[in-house]
Amino acid sequence: MDSGSGTSVSASQLARLSAGAAGAAAAGLIYSTVIERNAFALRHVVAPLLEAGSSPLRVLHISDIHMTPHQHLKQAWISELDSLEPDLVVNTGDNLAHPSAVPAVVQALGGLLSRPGLFVFGSNDYFGPKPKNPFKYFKKDHKRTHGEPLPWQDLRAAFTERGWLDATHAIREIEVAGVRIAAAGVDDPHIERDRYESVAGRPNPLAQLRLGLTHSPEPRVLDAFADDGYDLVMAGHTHGGQLCVPGYGAIVTNCHIDRSRVKGLSQWGADMALHVSAGLGTSPYAPARFSCRPEATLLTLTPVAGGGDDADVDLRLPSLQSVPV
Structure with a gap:
């Protein structure tokens, strides 16, 4: 030729x-x-978010486990997280990917369920996964399709019986490691189950940490938490992009936040921090990750330097590293 x-x-x-x-x-x-x-990797974050004079608080953030009964490697890895001895565990949903996965999730969380915990659910706690056209993810407002109902009531019962607090459309106040926390959460905005008006209003001003929980980090919910004076919102859902391009990052976020906030710690508005977990699992129908390892995060929250209502908090360059457990 x-x-x-x-x-x-x-x-x-x-x-x-x-x-x-x-x-x-x-x-x-x-x-x-x-x-x-x-x-699986453990991400470490240090962030100055507590009021001056507070003791440091170690918070383990778990999200998007998407468990099936036979994922023994994932179950074993999660069970080792209890050795970190966190002061508080926060679970932001999508624990299930199979109707028989509740015992596997509970067994994997193991000792963590004996520690103080807060949780909200995601769409894949309520409905099972199903095959989808992957190109739908490039359209943020694509039509949602649900799989078979999942036994979320059994999972909620298991969590609450062990002492974890359901923050879904509820205001919870707890003291952990000497830190007084005012927490509130919403149901999953991804499937429009959020009802922020049920928790609206400024949290207890005596709290040393004002914490918001949501599965999907939709801007309308983040703005509401920020307007009410929350210090930190924790979310999941994005899988960190799941399939990322080295040097570019996430291609899609599967929600309305921008790609720069698809995982890790960032600042939302003037005074609120946002932490998005890249999660530990995937849908059984899309069992792949590229340049985006599955992860949990251990956040060490420290007092704001200087203290006072006008103290500056700069979250652009947090102390951050990802290492395997």
Whole structure:
């Protein structure tokens, strides 16, 4: 084959190029579905969010477990998190991916359920996963489709019986490690179950940490928490983008926040922090992660330097690292 310009590609060269591309694609598929999907990591964050004079508070943030009964590696990894001895556990939903997964979730959380905990649920606690067109995720307002109902009532009962507090449309006040916390949460905004008016209003001014919980970090909910004076909102749902491009990051967020906030700690408005977990699981119908390891986060909250209502909080450069447990 001669192009007339001095360059040509023979049939054998074209075949080798095609074979190379196919091999690279296969290697990427194996890496994302077998290796990285199971390369669980613990993210460490240090953030000055407590009132001056408060004791440091260690908060373990877990989200998007998407458990099925036979995911024994994930179950074993989660069970080791109790050795971190967090002061508080926050679970922001999507624990289930199978109707028989409640015992696996409860067993995996194990000792963590004996520690102080707060939780809200996500859509995949209420409804099972189902196959979807992946291109729908590029349209933020695509029509939602639900799978079979999941036994969320059993999961809620297991959590509350062990002492965790359901923050769904509720205001909870607890004291943990000497820190007084005013917490409130909403049901999943991703499927429009949020009713912020049920918790609206400024939290207790005597609290040293004002904490908001939501599964999906939708801006309308984040704005409401910020307007009411919350210090920190914790969310999940995004999977950190799940399939990311090295050097570029997440392609989609699956909600209305921008890509820069798809995981980790950021600032929302003038005075509120947002922490989005990249989560520990995936849908069984999209069991792949690329350049976005599954993770839990241990946040060490410290007093704001200087103290006072006018103290500056800069969250643009938090102390951050990701390491395997």
